[in-house]
Amino acid sequence: MFDTLFHYPRVLARHRDGPSSQERELFLTHCAKAGATRSTLLCLASELLLVARYLNLSDNRLIDSQEIEVASSRWVQHQRMQRRINDATYCRQRFVQTTTGWLRFLDRLAPPPTKPVAFSVFIDDFVEYMRDERGLSPRTISNRCWQVQTFLAWVDEQGGNPAEVSLEQIDSFLALKGAQGWCRVSIATAAAALRSFFARMAAQGRCTTRLAAAISGPRLFAQEALPVGPKWEDVRRLIASTATDDPQDIRDRAILLLLAVYGLRCGEVVALTLDDVDWQCDILHVSRPKQRCKQDYPLAAEVGEAILRYLQLVRPHSSSRTLFMTHRAPLRPLVASSLHHVVVSRMKALDIQCPRRGPHALRHACAAHLVAEGMSLKEIGDHLGHRSSDATRTYAKVDIVGLRQVADFDLEGLQ
Numbered sequence: 001m002f003d004t005l006f007h008y009p010r011v012l013a014r015h016r017d018g019p020s021s022q023e024r025e026l027f028l029t030h031c032a033k034a035g036a037t038r039s040t041l042l043c044l045a046s047e048l049l050l051v052a053r054y055l056n057l058s059d060n061r062l063i064d065s066q067e068i069e070v071a072s073s074r075w076v077q078h079q080r081m082q083r084r085i086n087d088a089t090y091c092r093q094r095f096v097q098t099t100t101g102w103l104r105f106l107d108r109l110a111p112p113p114t115k116p117v118a119f120s121v122f123i124d125d126f127v128e129y130m131r132d133e134r135g136l137s138p139r140t141i142s143n144r145c146w147q148v149q150t151f152l153a154w155v156d157e158q159g160g161n162p163a164e165v166s167l168e169q170i171d172s173f174l175a176l177k178g179a180q181g182w183c184r185v186s187i188a189t190a191a192a193a194l195r196s197f198f199a200r201m202a203a204q205g206r207c208t209t210r211l212a213a214a215i216s217g218p219r220l221f222a223q224e225a226l227p228v229g230p231k232w233e234d235v236r237r238l239i240a241s242t243a244t245d246d247p248q249d250i251r252d253r254a255i256l257l258l259l260a261v262y263g264l265r266c267g268e269v270v271a272l273t274l275d276d277v278d279w280q281c282d283i284l285h286v287s288r289p290k291q292r293c294k295q296d297y298p299l300a301a302e303v304g305e306a307i308l309r310y311l312q313l314v315r316p317h318s319s320s321r322t323l324f325m326t327h328r329a330p331l332r333p334l335v336a337s338s339l340h341h342v343v344v345s346r347m348k349a350l351d352i353q354c355p356r357r358g359p360h361a362l363r364h365a366c367a368a369h370l371v372a373e374g375m376s377l378k379e380i381g382d383h384l385g386h387r388s389s390d391a392t393r394t395y396a397k398v399d400i401v402g403l404r405q406v407a408d409f410d411l412e413g414l415q
Helices: 009-017 021-033 038-054 065-081 088-106 120-134 138-157 167-179 184-203 210-214 232-240 247-261 266-270 301-313 336-349 359-372 377-384 390-398 400-407
Strands: 283-288 293-298
Touching (some): 138 184, 167 184, 184 210, 232 359, 247 336, 266 359, 336 359
């Protein structure tokens, strides 16, 4: 790798003869395979040589974050003495970032000290109960554990114990979170998680059986909230804004069409693989994590053309089978948070007014559009992958035209 990057003999010798040359070259090769450009590799090679000089890697011991910070401080002090920098913030951050990535690749980065989770024995048992006995999805288990851990950490700060928790303490915790800005839905979700947790505790004889039944959050009315998606005209304008030859627009057009046409969730889009697009039969296979199955959709012509254009012109060559990748180095599959930035930034640029901007707003817009097109709630629920008709029923309230037809129904002649 050094021979490829450097042509001047003195520069090449400096990198070859520097400390930890083999480890540095291995990391540069890894970054090159990940899609890093030549200019990026040149900067990285210089930074790695610098790190190797300021950090002792002669033995095989693990390096912790404190040692990295000490080395970065020495480097910043040297730069200041040479009057090469005015603000040390970026210089320090870059040193730490490069060092951390390199040591992680070498498997020599010491894990950060973990703060012990309060009452972890109860949490572990609750996880096993939800996974093995209830059969809940990993996302649901993660969400409920976070709610319970937040409460138990608060109890630990108060010097209490889960086996001795009172209903007054739970009410105080929920009231505190409400004062801190939690909405009614979040408080109700926390109450439901705590109710499930203490029901499990009671089943094992660790607390009173009456506690779980007495936990209550704010009342949520069925279908109380309207969908918060943009107008369909704005969705079309959003998609039309990507009709360019820019690589990012080509990729984002395919993503936006999947979100708007099929109403997919973020996780479902980023989970798509090259094998999920059946070009021979024009079928799109979508993994539904909540149903633990795959759902087949007919591949719409416009969506298929957008995906095909992305694959032919933009998608980088990679061993990964994930459909959507980053378009800049380092090359890696997109994550759900990436889609949030894609949608929000484009909606802001077009000044699309919507109570909540984000990928899920396009799912709401898709459902509202299907209602306006006259599809039944059962058909809409199947299209969106809803497990229950209750999740679809809220979209009936946005069919203003249909409601007006009911209101204008001629009752004359009825006795």
